[in-house]
Amino acid sequence: MKKFLTLPAVVIVAMLVSNSVHAMTADEIMKKSQAAFLYPGADLKARVMMKLISKGGQERVREMMMLRKNYGEPRSEQKYFMYFFQPADVRNMTFMVYKYPGKDADRWLFVPAINMVRRIAAQDKRSSFVGSDFTYEDISGRNLEDDTHTVVKDEKIGTRDCTVIKSAPKAAEMEYSYKLSWIDKATFLPIKEEYYDKKGELYRVFSADEIKDVKGHPTIMKRLMKNILSGHMTEVSFLKADYNVGIEDSLFTERYLKQPPKRWIE
Amino acid sequence: MAADVSLHGFVQGNYSLNTAGDNPDGKDFKWSEERAQIKLEATAEPFRLFIKGDAFHDNIDKHSMLELREGYADYTSEKWDARVGRQVITWGVGDLLFINDIFPKDYEAFFSGRPMEYLKKGVDGAKVGMYPGFASFEFIAVPYFEPNNYPDPARFWMYDPLSVVTNREVQYPYKDLRKTETALRIYRDVAGFDTSLYYYRGYSRQPSMNLVAPTKLTLFYPELSVYGASLQGRALDGVLSLEAGYYDSRQDRDGTDPMIPNSQTRYLIGYQRQLWEDFTLGLQYYGEYMEDYSAYVQYSPPGFPQEKRLHQLATIRLMQFLLHQTMRLSFFAFYGLSDGDYLLNPEVKYNLTDAVWIAVGGNVFGGGKTWSQFGQFAKDDNVYCQLRYEF
Numbered sequence: 300m301k302k303f304l305t306l307p308a309v310v311i312v313a314m315l316v317s318n319s320v321h322a323m324t325a326d327e328i329m330k331k332s333q334a335a336f337l338y339p340g341a342d343l344k345a346r347v348m349m350k351l352i353s354k355g356g357q358e359r360v361r362e363m364m365m366l367r368k369n370y371g372e373p374r375s376e377q378k379y380f381m382y383f384f385q386p387a388d389v390r391n392m393t394f395m396v397y398k399y400p401g402k403d404a405d406r407w408l409f410v411p412a413i414n415m416v417r418r419i420a421a422q423d424k425r426s427s428f429v430g431s432d433f434t435y436e437d438i439s440g441r442n443l444e445d446d447t448h449t450v451v452k453d454e455k456i457g458t459r460d461c462t463v464i465k466s467a468p469k470a471a472e473m474e475y476s477y478k479l480s481w482i483d484k485a486t487f488l489p490i491k492e493e494y495y496d497k498k499g500e501l502y503r504v505f506s507a508d509e510i511k512d513v514k515g516h517p518t519i520m521k522r523l524m525k526n527i528l529s530g531h532m533t534e535v536s537f538l539k540a541d542y543n544v545g546i547e548d549s550l551f552t553e554r555y556l557k558q559p560p561k562r563w564i565e
Numbered sequence: 566m567a568a569d570v571s572l573h574g575f576v577q578g579n580y581s582l583n584t585a586g587d588n589p590d591g592k593d594f595k596w597s598e599e600r601a602q603i604k605l606e607a608t609a610e611p612f613r614l615f616i617k618g619d620a621f622h623d624n625i626d627k628h629s630m631l632e633l634r635e636g637y638a639d640y641t642s643e644k645w646d647a648r649v650g651r652q653v654i655t656w657g658v659g660d661l662l663f664i665n666d667i668f669p670k671d672y673e674a675f676f677s678g679r680p681m682e683y684l685k686k687g688v689d690g691a692k693v694g695m696y697p698g699f700a701s702f703e704f705i706a707v708p709y710f711e712p713n714n715y716p717d718p719a720r721f722w723m724y725d726p727l728s729v730v731t732n733r734e735v736q737y738p739y740k741d742l743r744k745t746e747t748a749l750r751i752y753r754d755v756a757g758f759d760t761s762l763y764y765y766r767g768y769s770r771q772p773s774m775n776l777v778a779p780t781k782l783t784l785f786y787p788e789l790s791v792y793g794a795s796l797q798g799r800a801l802d803g804v805l806s807l808e809a810g811y812y813d814s815r816q817d818r819d820g821t822d823p824m825i826p827n828s829q830t831r832y833l834i835g836y837q838r839q840l841w842e843d844f845t846l847g848l849q850y851y852g853e854y855m856e857d858y859s860a861y862v863q864y865s866p867p868g869f870p871q872e873k874r875l876h877q878l879a880t881i882r883l884m885q886f887l888l889h890q891t892m893r894l895s896f897f898a899f900y901g902l903s904d905g906d907y908l909l910n911p912e913v914k915y916n917l918t919d920a921v922w923i924a925v926g927g928n929v930f931g932g933g934k935t936w937s938q939f940g941q942f943a944k945d946d947n948v949y950c951q952l953r954y955e956f
Contacts, residue, residue, distance in 0.1 A: 351889055359891065359919050386919035387955035390573060405757070405799055412682035415655040418759070418797050420804040420837040420845060427843060430890025531889065553752070553759075554696060558641065561569070561608055 325448035325464050328482055334374055335487040337440045339516035340542030342368040344563070348538055351431055354530030360385050361429050364564045368546045375400050377439065378551040382564045393556045398439050409556045416553050424473060432503070432524040432533040445469060451479065456491055460484045475503070486510065486517040502528050514542045568609040573956060576601045581678040581949035584927070590719040595947045596677040597624035602634070613639040625720070635687050646694045651687040654705065656750060656763060658797045658806040660882060661897065662851045664831045665763040665793040665810050667748070669770055671714040676721065676928055676942065678949025686711060690746075700753040707746040710738045712786060713770040716945075724941040726869055727774060727782060736785040738768050758798035763810065765791040773825050787825045788815035803838030806849075820857025823864045828856040837882075843890065847882035870936040877902035878938075891916040899939060906933025906940035924951040 323331075349361040362385040370376040379396040383389045397405040406419040426435050446466040454463050461481040468475070476499065481491040488510060494503035509521035518540055525532035549555065550563065581596040588595070600621035607614045617635040622628075637650030657666040661684075674683035690707035716723060738744045746767030753760060772784040793810030809832040817825035835849040853876040855861060865871055883896045892915045899908045912926030927948045933940030 353889075359889070359916075386916075387573065387575075388916070388922060388953075403799065403802070413655050413685045414653045417658075418799075418804045418806075418837075421839050422802070425842045426839065427890065430886070549696075552696075552701075554646075554694065554701060558639070558646070560641075561610055 325450045326443070328450070328462055328464060328487070329443050329448050329466070329480075330374065331487045332480070332482045332489060333440055333443060335517065336489060336519070338369055338374055338377070339518070340369075340514065342366070342544055342546040343540065343542055344544045344546070345540040346538040348536045349429065349431055350534045350536075352532050352534065359430075361389075361431070366546055366550065366563055368548075368551070379439065380546075380550055380555075380559075380563075382559050393559055395551055395556050396439065397551070401442055401444070404435075404439070407553070407556060414557065416556055431535075432526050432531060433535070437505070437524065446478075454481065456481050456483075459490055461490055488517055488519060502526065513540050516542055568607045570605070570607045572603065572605055574601065574603040575953050575955040577680075577951060577953035579679055579949070579951050581947045583946070584948055585944050585946035588720045589722055592625060592720070594625055595720055595945070596679060596949065598622060599624075611641045613641070615639070644696055648692045648694075649690075651689050652692065653685050653687050654692065655685060656761070657793075658759075658795045658808050658835065659833050659851070660835060660837075660847055660849060660880065661899075662833050662835075662849055662878070662880065664808050664833060665750075665761075665765070665791060665795060667765045667767070667770070667789075667791055669711040669713050673714050673716040673721075676716055676945065676947075678926060678928060678947055678951070680924070680951055680953075686714065700751050703748075703750040703752075705746075705748040705750075707748075707767070708742055710744070710746065710768055710786065711770075712737070712772065715771075716942075721942060722944040724870075724936040726936075727776065730776065730780060730782050732781040734781070734783045735772070736783055738786055744768075755796075756798075758796045761795045763791065763793040763795070765789075769814075769826065771826075775824055787817065789813065790815055801836070801838070803836055806833070806835035806837075808833050808835075820855075820860035821864050823861070823866050823869070827858070827861050830854045830856070843886035845882075845884045847880075847884075849878075849880040851878040851880070852876065870934065873903050875903065888915075901933055901938060901940075904933035904937040904940060906937035907931060908939040908942075920956065921952075921954050923953075925949070 345365045347363050347365050351359040351361070361383070364382045366380040368378050370378065377398045379398065381394040383392045391411040393409040395407045403422060406421060407416055408419050409416045421435065424434065424436055428435055428438050446468050448464055448466050451463040451465050454461055461483055464480045464482060465477055466480065467477040474496065475494040476497050477495050479493045480489050483490050488507060489505065490507050492505035493501055496502045504525045504527060506523050507519040508523055509519070510517055511520045518537070520537045520540065522535050523532060577600050579596060579598055579600065581594060583593055583595060587593060598621050600619055602617065602619045605616045615635060615637055619632040619634055621630060621632070633651060635651050635653060637648050637652045640647045654668045655666055656668070657664055663670070668688055669686040670684055671686050688707045688711050689709040690705060693704045695702040748765040751762045767789060768786040769789040770786065773787050775783045775785060777783055790813040791810050792813070793808065795808035797804065797806045809830070812829040812831060814826055814828045816822070817827060820827040831853050833849055833851040835847065837845060837847040839845050855872065855874050858874040862871065879900045879902055881898050885894045886892065887894065892913070895912050897910045901907065907930070909929040910926060912924055914922060914924040916922045927946070929946050930939050930942035935941055
């Protein structure tokens with residue numbers, strides 16, 4: 300009888316505080332975070348500058364236009380179109396990804412020197428994006444169901460109130476044993492991430508260093524991924540970013556991979 | 566409307582040293598040149614002009630030349646587009662195996678250790694693309710026939726069944742506009758697979774010989790049509806490729822002319838997979854099945870090597886990126902399952918900076934018979950170096 304009475308009470312309390320982050324489960328926070336981080340707007344056009352910086356300070360630059368469009372349900376299918384400006388040996392190359400929830404993506408690369416489009420065999424989880432410290436998964440998102448998420452604590456980063464979430468992969472295939480994410484309570488963007496290896500040692504750190512509002516979507520304009528072990532790091536800056544620019548479905552086809560329309564790469 | 570103009574290009578040195586002995590003409594290098602390339606692009610939508618021109622100095626033959634690699638004008642509209650001029654067209658899903666890619670190749674470039682882009686030659690023609698939605702179409706017309714380029718007999722040891730006949734005349738089909746080559750590709754997605762159908766009507770790019778007198782022969786390019794299809798998609802945690810084509814040898818349909826290749830069915834199966842970070846494995850199996858084989862056997866002239874009914878090849882490609890993908894180790898091998906011959910091509914490429922890269926590799930030929938596809942080059946092993954500054 301006592302048990303019967305307390306259950307509705309718990310539900311009522313949960314409903315009362317449902318607007319606050321504290322009431323959200325770790326899974327819900329991660330879902331909101333992924334939506335805010337990787338899916339804002341109907342589409343995105345961003346000119347991206349990537350600096351690969353070695354321990355000794357040597358820099359390599361990769362500059363590209365990234366066009367992204369969302370399809371279907373929230374946090375589901377996405378298509379990416381990337382055009383490379385720099386370095387010179389990949390200039391004019393284009394790269395297209397069809398990303399699906401829960402299974403590996405389809406990828407195509409266009410090599411202008413021989414006018415050839417070919418599919419690329421790559422697995423999201425273990426592939427570095429253009430040699431940077433970011434993996435494909437870091438760029439386009441990891442399947443949240445592959446990890447167990449738990450709320451660790453609340454912590455402030457700078458002026459931002461964050462919830463710290465621990466995400467541990469359910470399968471042993473990943474090179475890290477768990478990841479800590481500092482999720483901003485206001486924007487749900489990840490402000491910091493720490494990756495711990497199998498020995499429990501910190502080896503990779505992500506930080507969102509500049510956040511700007513673009514058409515009402517808080518957007519990370521500058522981010523850094525640093526490999527603690529190698530000393531190598533990659534800094535990614537959005538030189539320009541815009542949402543809801545009206546990217547047509549037809550852009551994501553072999554035709555435009557071979558001849559990217561000028562207006563999308565300017 | 567002001568045109569948007571861009572200028573890029575490179576300068577490079579490219580050297581390939583013999584490791585298995587001298588060339589037939591006694592020289593030590595298969596290739597030795599310095600080259601500069603300019604890529605000029607001007608866009609004023611819906612038009613675009615593109616010119617890719619090379620200037621080079623050949624240290625072996627001691628001459629300098631200009632070469633127009635590509636030069637074309639594009640027109641683009643929503644439903645269709647056109648490209649007119651010298652252009653490179655690449656079809657098919659094979660990795661260095663070509664069935665429906667009937668466009669000209671430069672095998673001398675490939676065997677001499679030149680950068681991979683020089684394997685493909687441009688064609689002088691027009692391409693029209695149409696995109697009605699249910700499928701995409703590429704129509705191609707090439708009025709000026711361009712043959713494949715094979716290794717220079719002064720630089721490569723290779724098999725020639727009529728080597729004693731030195732009086733040779735080449736007959737090209739390009740003097741007559743009625744002999745325009747035509748090709749069509751129709752493609753679309755079918756259940757997650759990139760699916761293409763191909764048609765070609767033109768000429769074999771490999772010459773056939775015709776002995777017109779005991780001391781004179783003509784080289785000509787026999788009529789050829791190709792009908793084919795390909796599929797490529799994600800399967801078995803990797804990428805699966807399938808391609809097939811029927812080679813209709815229109816001048817020798819019954820297979821009785823020993824100088825013209827018989828009709829053939831060609832097919833390949835390829836599989837590519839990432840095994841660990843930055844490492845990819847690619848495997849291919851390829852076959853050529855000769856039609857009218859009994860006629861071929863019956864009419865083969867005595868003293869000529871006899872081909873098998875089924876000619877099979879396997880290839881392997883291993884590729885590992887290192888140092889944040891600035892270094893690439895690769896190994897590619899052809900192995901003739903029918904003949905036991907091979908070509909091995911290991912290579913290391915390193916980007917010293919974002920603008921400068923160097924590649925060092927080798928071509929090792931052997932096995933099989935002295936007339937086998939790769940076996941005939943057994944004395945042509947070479948080590949090559951490519952150094953390029955790109956801007």
